[in-house]
Amino acid sequence: QVQLKESGPGLVQASETLSLTCTVSGFSLTSYHVSWVRQPPGKGLEWMGRIRSGGSTDYNSALKSRLSISRDTSKSQVLLKMNSLQTEDTAIYYCTRSDWRNWYFDFWGPGTMVTVSS
Amino acid sequence: DVQMTQSLSYLAASPGESVSISCKASKSISNYLAWYQQKPGEAYKLLIYSGSTLQSGTPSRFSGSGSGTDFTLTIRSLEPEDFGLYYCQQYYEKPLTFGSGTKLEIK
Numbered sequence: 690q691v692q693l694k695e696s697g698p699g700l701v702q703a704s705e706t707l708s709l710t711c712t713v714s715g716f717s718l719t720s721y722h723v724s725w726v727r728q729p730p731g732k733g734l735e736w737m738g739r740i741r742s743g744g745s746t747d748y749n750s751a752l753k754s755r756l757s758i759s760r761d762t763s764k765s766q767v768l769l770k771m772n773s774l775q776t777e778d779t780a781i782y783y784c785t786r787s788d789w790r791n792w793y794f795d796f797w798g799p800g801t802m803v804t805v806s807s
Numbered sequence: 808d809v810q811m812t813q814s815l816s817y818l819a820a821s822p823g824e825s826v827s828i829s830c831k832a833s834k835s836i837s838n839y840l841a842w843y844q845q846k847p848g849e850a851y852k853l854l855i856y857s858g859s860t861l862q863s864g865t866p867s868r869f870s871g872s873g874s875g876t877d878f879t880l881t882i883r884s885l886e887p888e889d890f891g892l893y894y895c896q897q898y899y900e901k902p903l904t905f906g907s908g909t910k911l912e913i914k
Contacts, residue, residue: 724903734894734905749902783851792898793841795862797851 691715693723693784693798701774703807711767711784711798718742718760722787723767724794725758727780735780740767742789774805809833809897813906819914820885828880828909830873830895838874839899846891854893855880887913 697709711723724739738748740758748756757770767784781802785794810833820826830840838858843851853862855871858878868883882889890913895906 733907734896736903736905747901751902785851787898791856792839792903793853793856793896794843794851795853795856799850 691786691796693786693796695782695784695798695801697782697801697803699802700804700806703774703776703805705774706770706772707774707778707803707805709769709782709801709803711769713765713767713784713786716786718762718765718767720788722789722792723760724785724787725767725769726783726785726794726797727778728783728800729777729780732780737769737771739787776805776807779803779805808902809836809900809904811895811897811904811906813893813895813909815909816907817910817912819912821914822885822887824885825881825883826885826911827882828893828911830878830880830906832876832878832897832899835875836897836899839897840871840873840878841896841898842871842880843894843896844889844891845894846888851894882911 692714694712701707722739722741725737728734738758740746746758755772760767781800783800784798786796812831840858842855845851854865859871870881872879893909
């Protein structure tokens with residue numbers, strides 16, 4: 690069955706770089722888009738960006754200068770890197786799946802909490 | 808960016824009642840709207856897409872309506888497992904954006 694699971698450090702120091710991994714199963718990264726969505730504590734959801742099935746990327750302009758999304762299809766993994774972290778980047782980070790035509794998210798990972806410490 | 812507004816952040820209802828949750832877009836998004844449910848300890852679940860199409864597995868007591876800028880999620884005859892957080896999302900254009908959420912609690 691389709692599964693996505695995020696993994697990462699949990700705690701990151703301010704000004705450092707966050708690296709998260711989304712490991713997927715039950716589908717191919719070359720057939721579906723994978724997005725990263727985050728949710729600060731008590732706040733709403735923010736779409737960060739995605740890697741398309743063909744390998745190209747789209748980013749939220751609010752984060753574009755700090756964000757990079759890539760993938761390793763041999764490992765079924767999507768990688769997020771975001772630099773210059775601030776305390777406002779403290780959030781639950783989710784990876785999600787959508788298809789090439791319809792950009793809603795039919796599957797979500799459970800999320801991983803990232804705390805940025807000053 | 809398309810702003811999505813869920814005017815009600817909190818809604819209390821009793822099992823068996825019907826409720827409606829609204830979502831308004833800052834510009835026309837046709838029917839490129841999805842609804843999600845979140846319950847504590849569980850992954851987000853897609854309920855409805857294209858404004859009114861039920862995702863496989865979504866109970867028929869859920870329905871979605873609207874197009875353009877105004878959308879509604881209706882739950883008929885609430886069940887105990889329906890309580891949680893509900894979010895709308897537009898996928899008409901990038902950046903993809905979400906409403907702020909409506910928390911549905913047991914009265």
